[in-house]
Amino acid sequence: MLRVVYERCAGLDVHKKTVVACVLVNKQDGQVCQEVRTFGTTTGEILALAEWLKSHQVSSVAMESTGVYWVPIYNLLEGDFELVVVNAQHMKAVPGRKTDVSDAEWIAQLHRHGLLKGSFVPPKPQRQLRELVRHRTNVVERRSQSVNELQKVLETGNIKLGSVVSEITGVSAMEMITGLIEGERTPAVLAELARGKLREKKVQLAAAMTGRLKPHHRFILSQLLADISFCEEQIQELDLEIQVQMKDYEEVLQRLDEIPGVNRRIAEVIVAELGTDMSRFGDAAHAVSWAGMCPGNNQSGNRRRTARVRDGNKSLKRVLVEAAHAAGRKKDSYFSAQYRRLGARRGKKRAKVAVGRSILETAFHMIQRKTTYKDLGVDYYDRRDPEKLARRLAKRMAGLGYKVSFEPTGCPPQGYQGCRIICEPLVSAAQPA
Numbered sequence: 001m002l003r004v005v006y007e008r009c010a011g012l013d014v015h016k017k018t019v020v021a022c023v024l025v026n027k028q029d030g031q032v033c034q035e036v037r038t039f040g041t042t043t044g045e046i047l048a049l050a051e052w053l054k055s056h057q058v059s060s061v062a063m064e065s066t067g068v069y070w071v072p073i074y075n076l077l078e079g080d081f082e083l084v085v086v087n088a089q090h091m092k093a094v095p096g097r098k099t100d101v102s103d104a105e106w107i108a109q110l111h112r113h114g115l116l117k118g119s120f121v122p123p124k125p126q127r128q129l130r131e132l133v134r135h136r137t138n139v140v141e142r143r144s145q146s147v148n149e150l151q152k153v154l155e156t157g158n159i160k161l162g163s164v165v166s167e168i169t170g171v172s173a174m175e176m177i178t179g180l181i182e183g184e185r186t187p188a189v190l191a192e193l194a195r196g197k198l199r200e201k202k203v204q205l206a207a208a209m210t211g212r213l214k215p216h217h218r219f220i221l222s223q224l225l226a227d228i229s230f231c232e233e234q235i236q237e238l239d240l241e242i243q244v245q246m247k248d249y250e251e252v253l254q255r256l257d258e259i260p261g262v263n264r265r266i267a268e269v270i271v272a273e274l275g276t277d278m279s280r281f282g283d284a285a286h287a288v289s290w291a292g293m294c295p296g297n298n299q300s301g302n303r304r305r306t307a308r309v310r311d312g313n314k315s316l317k318r319v320l321v322e323a324a325h326a327a328g329r330k331k332d333s334y335f336s337a338q339y340r341r342l343g344a345r346r347g348k349k350r351a352k353v354a355v356g357r358s359i360l361e362t363a364f365h366m367i368q369r370k371t372t373y374k375d376l377g378v379d380y381y382d383r384r385d386p387e388k389l390a391r392r393l394a395k396r397m398a399g400l401g402y403k404v405s406f407e408p409t410g411c412p413p414q415g416y417q418g419c420r421i422i423c424e425p426l427v428s429a430a431q432p433a
Helices: 043-055 070-077 088-093 103-112 124-156 171-181 187-191 196-208 215-245 247-256 264-274 284-291 314-328 334-346 348-369 380-384 386-399
Strands: 008-014 018-026 032-040 060-064 082-086 402-407 420-425
Touching: 008 070, 008 103, 018 043, 018 103, 032 043, 032 103, 043 070, 060 070, 060 103, 070 082, 082 088, 124 215, 124 264, 124 314, 171 187, 171 196, 171 215, 187 196, 215 247, 247 264, 247 348, 264 314, 264 348, 284 314, 284 348, 314 334, 314 348, 334 348, 334 380, 380 386, 386 402
Parallel strands: 008 060, 060 082
Antiparallel strands: 008 018, 018 032, 402 420
């Protein structure tokens, strides 16, 4: 017999236009009273749902995280009830006779016995900050889409500007494109618009600007330039608004900015998605799993199969992979050593996920312990097990036809076990051609 955890609870089956609510109340004689009602999803209907739940003295409410439809309900019921948002995948794993009962009743029954585990829903200030940061990401993606389309239209008009300039949205390139839109057709005149070092490529620019641009191309280009300009204005406004909203986290952002590959924008995403209260995750491993930066679990018996990474938090995962890509190219850092070490064996994509996980764990501990970043060093893996490194190098030398022996030295470098490697060529070694 399952123990009853909530004597007065409710389950909500959330849809786009309706919410089906099931209330379960324990009577004094041990019987369970059940009542089901359907409400709309407008503000007035949701407030009516709240009053109906209060009339039954409901203390806890569980609902399925269906798209974004649960968000307005959560916002209006927050503060009056204990709310539990349940992942649909978790509910599916709980065995039962779901096909014989309605979704709302099944959710209420599972919640009544404490069989549902709630998803992490941050406090309202952090949710508002999340929406701003995610909206900025969407605007940046829209700008990138317009820039890519701009490049495509120029190519279809035989304008090879992208083959000469490094940035198609630079000052010189944008002035040339504006000249094309305004009807200037002389390549030499357009090449004269180049600025700075780009003026050294006037001959290449004149050749690149010789094309067959039609009137419909100019019309499309004018609209794309307007889209890019509008997105850039929005991004600037969002940056200012996010900076105001994050004034209380300025010290945290500055410390996270010290991590290789992490800039101000990525640090803002990390704070907006994770928050600054790390106790809700327990430890760094749970935070990594929640973010989706660890491999999935696909194991049957003693056999473990390859599994993709979990879905997790897509917004956070995106910036962590971006940070890992940048950290892998930074010289003389631990993350670059980790990236090269894993990329050679497992491929660059897996290496980015692994480095992104390390960046997330580093950020977690820095926020939790309020510490600054300290790099382990590019030679961390060599210092961790110097004897293993010596054996590996000796094996490679032996493969080249040398006999290798070791002798201890008097003053080893810091972190290393000092030794002198003596290499003697073998008589039977094959001579190089």
